[in-house]
Amino acid sequence: MKQIILSGDRPTGRLHLGHYVGSVKRRVELQNSGKFDEIYIMIADAQALTDNADNPEKVRRNILEVALDYMSVGLDPKKSVMFIQSQVPALYELTAYYMNLVTVSRLQRNPTIKSEIKLRGFESSIPSGFLNYPVSQAADITAFDATCVPVGEDQMPMVEQTKEIVHSFNRIYGETLVEPKILLPETNVCQRLCGIDGKAKMSKSLGNCIYLADTPEDIKKKVMSMYTDPNHLKVSDPGCVEGNTVFTYLDAFCTDEHFEKYLPEYKNLDELKAHYRRGGLGDVKIKRFLNAVLEDILTPIRARRKELEQDIEGVMKVLEEGCAKANMKANATLKRAKNAMKINYFDDSENNITDYFKDK
Ligand code: ATP
Ligand code: MG
Numbered sequence: 001m002k003q004i005i006l007s008g009d010r011p012t013g014r015l016h017l018g019h020y021v022g023s024v025k026r027r028v029e030l031q032n033s034g035k036f037d038e039i040y041i042m043i044a045d046a047q048a049l050t051d052n053a054d055n056p057e058k059v060r061r062n063i064l065e066v067a068l069d070y071m072s073v074g075l076d077p078k079k080s081v082m083f084i085q086s087q088v089p090a091l092y093e094l095t096a097y098y099m100n101l102v103t104v105s106r107l108q109r110n111p112t113i114k115s116e117i118k119l120r121g122f123e124s125s126i127p128s129g130f131l132n133y134p135v136s137q138a139a140d141i142t143a144f145d146a147t148c149v150p151v152g153e154d155q156m157p158m159v160e161q162t163k164e165i166v167h168s169f170n171r172i173y174g175e176t177l178v179e180p181k182i183l184l185p186e187t188n189v190c191q192r193l194c195g196i197d198g199k200a201k202m203s204k205s206l207g208n209c210i211y212l213a214d215t216p217e218d219i220k221k222k223v224m225s226m227y228t229d230p231n232h233l234k235v236s237d238p239g240c241v242e243g244n245t246v247f248t249y250l251d252a253f254c255t256d257e258h259f260e261k262y263l264p265e266y267k268n269l270d271e272l273k274a275h276y277r278r279g280g281l282g283d284v285k286i287k288r289f290l291n292a293v294l295e296d297i298l299t300p301i302r303a304r305r306k307e308l309e310q311d312i313e314g315v316m317k318v319l320e321e322g323c324a325k326a327n328m329k330a331n332a333t334l335k336r337a338k339n340a341m342k343i344n345y346f347d348d349s350e351n352n353i354t355d356y357f358k359d360k
Contacts, residue, residue, distance in 0.1 A: 003032060006146035008042030008085070011062035012052060013204035014211045015069035017294075018256070021190040021252050022152030026183065028074040033271065039080040040144045040326060045087045045321075046310070047137070050130040051120055067315050071214050073304035083322035090330035094139035094337060099132065101168040102161070103291070108133050109266035110157045119205065137161035142177045143330040150183040153191035154201065173340040177333075188249045198227035212301055222329060224293045228283045234280040241273045246286050254293045262292040280298060 009019060009029055013036045031039055043066050063084060070082055073276060085091060107113060113134065118125055137158045142165070149159055158184040166177045185191050192201045195208025202209050205334075212220050226246050232239035240248045256268050266272045275281045307316060338344045342351045 001147065001178075002037040002145065003035060003148065003176075004146050005039045005148050005150065006042065006144045008044045009066055009138070010044045010048040010204075011059050012048050013062055013064045013209075014065045014075075014213050016105070016202055016204065016209035016211050017249075017252075018152065018193040018195075018202035018209070019069075020212060021074065021193050022185055023150055024073050024075075026150040026185060027080070027240065030148070030183075031079050036148070038144070040146070041069065041075060041080050041082045041336050042085050042140060042326075043083070043157055043228060044085045044140070046091075047133050050127060050133050051116075051122075051135040053127065053129075053260045060344075063086075063319075064312065065213075067319055068236050068305050071308050071315065071318070072301045073212065077248045077318040077322070081325045082318055083326035083349050084319055086324050087323040088143070088295060088330050090321060091136070091139045091143055092335040093329075093334055094143055095132070095136045097166050097337065097341065098135050098138055098169070099163050100133055101172075102220055104131070106161075106164075110134055110161065114156050119311060121176070129341055135165070136162040141180050142166060143333045144326075145178040145329075145333060146180045148183050149180050152193075152201075153184060156182060156184075162270070169337070169340075173337075174339040180273050182285050188269040189248055194228050194245065194250055196222050196245065198243065198248070204318075212298060213305055216295060217293055221327050223287050223294065224284075226287065226290075228286075232283065239276045239277055239283075240280065244276075246283070246290050247273065249290055250286070250293070253297060255289075258289075258293045258296060261296070263289050264285055268327070 005027065007023055009015065009023075015024060027041065030036055037124065045059050045062055045063060048062075049056065052059055062221070067082060071077070075082060079272050108131070113131065117123060117130075120130075122130065134157070138161055141159070141162045149155070151159070159180060163179055166179045175220070194200065195202040196210060197205055197208045200206055200208070210219055214222070223246075226249075228244050228246055229240040231237065244334050250269055254269060259268055259272075263272070266275070272281070272286070276286065296339050335347070339348050339351065342348075346355050
């Protein structure tokens with residue numbers, strides 16, 4: 001069986017560090033591993049509209065921002081098909097058929113949907129498109145025959161929902177759709193990176209992000225304002241590492257090489273944590289180190305983005321060609337699904353409905 005990746009992001013803002021450790025970095029590694037036959041990366045504008053219907057300009061403006069982020073972190077149009085969801089109509093046709101296989105109460109039980117409804121104040125009036133987006137995501141995943149979906153932890157219920165739809169569809173209409181597997185980041189910290197406020201997950205909608213394209217000044221300001229341990233008042237006080245945002249970020253981003261380069265008096269993060277716990281290590285020092293680590297990762301990404309921004313037409317072309325390839329693949333799956341459902345009345349001789357009248 002072909003090994004195929006589908007993953008994507010909503011163009012509700014530029015990509016942030018949560019996207020980077022939760023999904024994007026993994027996609028680049030998988031892309032470069034050479035182990036995958038096809039890779040599809042989707043800018044989910046239609047999904048973004050399910051809770052931004054009154055702000056289409058925000059979604060529109062961020063399409064190229066996300067595409068620039070993709071290419072600047074190393075997604076390569078020669079290896080990965082980058083495309084825009086709304087330009088692939090087959091996805092909506094599949095969604096319509098899948099909706100018949102899912103109950104409203106099942107959608108209401110989806111834990112990610114539940115918390116997003118709360119966050120967006122949709123309790124009293126949920127847009128039906130929003131409630132239904134897990135079904136539309138099942139269409140996105142299955143349209144590309146994806147076997148592997150590299151995403152953050154908030155996407156677990158979506159991939160579960162997709163599997164349920166695949167099982168129902170295949171049971172009713174015969175073996176047709178491919179069942180996907182979720183690929184989560186290896187560590188808990190990266191599966192759901194918290195925001196710089198240390199509270200909820202880093203999310204565009206919460207304004208607690210460090211963006212990949214932030215300037216060095218912005219990043220420094222954000223790092224310096226990070227929540228640490230409120231009881232660590234004097235440098236000599238013993239400090240707590242758990243729940244300390246700076247250490248959470250160091251867990252997610254720093255390597256032993258970073259210590260060698262920027263803080264050689266420690267071998268690794270365990271040594272730094274031990275010193276912080278003992279007391280005698282100030283917050284400013286750990287924040288400066290985190291800032292250096294983030295700059296080490298983001299400086300080359302920022303530079304590539306600058307280059308790509310010089311040829312924005314080229315980026316548009318990548319998306320246009322990506323949409324054409326995505327349409328070919330999704331149309332083929334749609335045809336297969338409709339054949340299985342026996343509703344390809346004109347294209348498929350086996351589905352000819354005139355047969356019903358032959359014996360009359
Ligand atoms: P929005 O607030 O508009 O929903 P978002 O910041 O949650 O935006 P999405 O576009 O919904 O971002 O998510 C895209 C991908 O990034 C998904 O795979 C998701 O799991 C992952 N992701 C988003 N935020 C984080 C995070 N803080 N930690 C780890 N992964 C994340
Ligand atoms: Mg989200």
